[in-house]
Amino acid sequence: MLLEVNDIATYYGSSQALFGVDLALDEGEVLALMGRNGMGKSTTIRSICNLNPPRSGTISFAGTSTSRQPAFRVARRGIGLVPEGRRCFATLTVYENLIAAARPGRWTLERVNELFPRLGERRNQLSQTLSGGEQQMLAIGRALMTNPRLLILDEATEGLAPVIRQDIWRAIRALKSDGLSILLVDKTLSELLPVADRCVILENGRSVWSGEPAAIDDAVKDRYLGI
Numbered sequence: 162m163l164l165e166v167n168d169i170a171t172y173y174g175s176s177q178a179l180f181g182v183d184l185a186l187d188e189g190e191v192l193a194l195m196g197r198n199g200m201g202k203s204t205t206i207r208s209i210c211n212l213n214p215p216r217s218g219t220i221s222f223a224g225t226s227t228s229r230q231p232a233f234r235v236a237r238r239g240i241g242l243v244p245e246g247r248r249c250f251a252t253l254t255v256y257e258n259l260i261a262a263a264r265p266g267r268w269t270l271e272r273v274n275e276l277f278p279r280l281g282e283r284r285n286q287l288s289q290t291l292s293g294g295e296q297q298m299l300a301i302g303r304a305l306m307t308n309p310r311l312l313i314l315d316e317a318t319e320g321l322a323p324v325i326r327q328d329i330w331r332a333i334r335a336l337k338s339d340g341l342s343i344l345l346v347d348k349t350l351s352e353l354l355p356v357a358d359r360c361v362i363l364e365n366g367r368s369v370w371s372g373e374p375a376a377i378d379d380a381v382k383d384r385y386l387g388i
């Protein structure tokens with residue numbers, strides 16, 4: 162397994178947000194982390210990246226525990242995070258954002274520009290002048306430039322125009338075909354389920370269901386996803 166999360170409990174100060182989350186992701190797999198608003202998806206991601214370390218339970222990435230490692234070191238070991246809200250360096254250009262954390266590997270400026278031609282066209286533009294969709298592409302491109310073993314996308318298509326969402330989903334499918342391991346949170350089930358190999362559903366800070374996308378029937382949707 163590339164990533165194994167076992168029974169983690171995570172807090173914000175004295176307020177407990179996760180009460181026992183388990184998930185596992187194999188090399189080359191796409192895992193969809195699902196659940197209604199506030200159920201703990203972003204907190205699980207923050208825990209995996211050690212931005213908000215769990216107080217109990219274990220997380221292992223590429224065979225090594227992530228506990229007591231600062232977040233930057235976890236990232237450097239191969240986790241590329243695209244957080245909710247697509248945070249780019251506002252006063253850097255597109256090019257500067259892309260090379261800021263770049264590391265050698267199969268993902269180069271040329272390949273990122275092929276995946277998102279708009280980034281190549283806007284290479285000298287400050288990232289704060291980009292549209293929301295272009296900023297999202299930049300956030301994904303920047304994470305790819307670190308040549309991660311695992312890419313984590315938290316609500317990468319949220320709030321974007323339909324045509325831009327299609328571009329992002331096309332890119333995600335291309336990354337999957339390329340063999341990248343991906344952990345995905347997204348509310349658009351019609352796009353998410355076809356690309357996922359497996360799904361884990363959270364409810365009130367606990368993982369309560371896991372299985373293949375084909376097993377997510379109306380009863381599961383109604384019970385856990387409120388649709």
Ligand SMILES: Nc1ncnc2c1ncn2[C@@H]1O[C@H](COP(=O)(O)OP(=O)(O)OP(=O)(O)O)[C@@H](O)[C@H]1O
Pocket residue numbers: 173176177178196197198199200201202203204205
């Ligand atoms: N910074 C914070 N301080 C205190 N509590 C928080 C904080 N961030 C999240 N929480 C709480 O932790 C719980 C899980 O939130 P989380 O953001 O992980 O859920 P989510 O499934 O990602 O939801 P959404 O789909 O709305 O992003 C919620 O009860 C939330 O109120």
